[in-house]
Amino acid sequence: TLNSVIRAKIEELKSEDRIGTMQFFKCTLVMVEEVGGKDIPFSAITVEWLQKCEKLWSKTRSVSTIGMHMRNIRTLMNEAKRAGVIKESQYPFGKGLFEIKTGIGRKKGLTKKQLKAIFDYKSGNETTNRYKDLWIFIYLCNGINPTDMLKLKFSDIVDGEICFVRQKTERTTKNRKEIRATISVQMQAVIDKWGNKPLPDNYIFPYMKGNETAIEAKAITRDVVKRINKRMKLIGEELGIGNITTYTAKHHTISI
Structure with a gap:
């Protein structure tokens, strides 16, 4: 399931002392469970499911925050594809499929x-x-x-x-x-x-x-x-x- 893979990723990051990234994946886990519960099979992660996530999350989160969590999911989907857990045809990201939106950067420079x-x-x-x-x-x-x-x-x-x-x-x-x-x-x-x-x-x-x-x-x-x-x-x-x-x-x- 997506949940178990995120948990494994959290443990891996913890063992590498990559605490900031670990905490971010913990947040991704909470967010996907808001939408799909505690047991989300990889087969359920479709374009429509990701759109549902995006719609729900956008009520309380910015475009760039949602984009960062979507990239976490995409990383795990890429790993699942390489491991043969999902077929190429099941992969939901990319052109004409689910495209991750990016927030418009603000200029931060001071005069x-x-x-x-x-x-x-x-x-x-x-x-x-x-x-x-x-x-x-x-x-x-x-x-x-x-x-x-x-x-x-x-x-x-x-x-x-x-x-x-x-x-x-x-x-x-x-x-x-x-x-x-x-x-x-x-x-x-x-x-x-x-x-x-x-x-x-x-x-x-x-x-x-x-x-x-x-x-x-x-x-x-x-x-x-x-x-x-x-x-x-x-x-x-x-x-x-x-x-x-x-x-x-x-x-x-x-x-x-």
């Missing part, structure tokens, strides 16, 4: 003037200043993923550059990508103000201890991202820029 206002912003609240500075660090470190930022150690600093492998690519040798970012004066100021003691084995920022399970590390990252987003939303409102998030810092196009 130079808006960036300067954020960089110059000072709050009377120390917590707001801390999380604003972490946002600035993400921005200046080539839009580093918050997960990667919290795992940076002082030993990752070599000749004035931060060198790290993106967690998203470290499992695959084909796409393994080393990122380098020169430590600017502003980045160094953030490290000096909010960082740990600069010893090689220490994490740069004081959130991880090093003995966390993958699930605990994911929870810490989520909490920090939530705190940054909360403070940046307040700053965005005060500066008249609108909602600013870690996503905005990761998808920038302008250097200051």
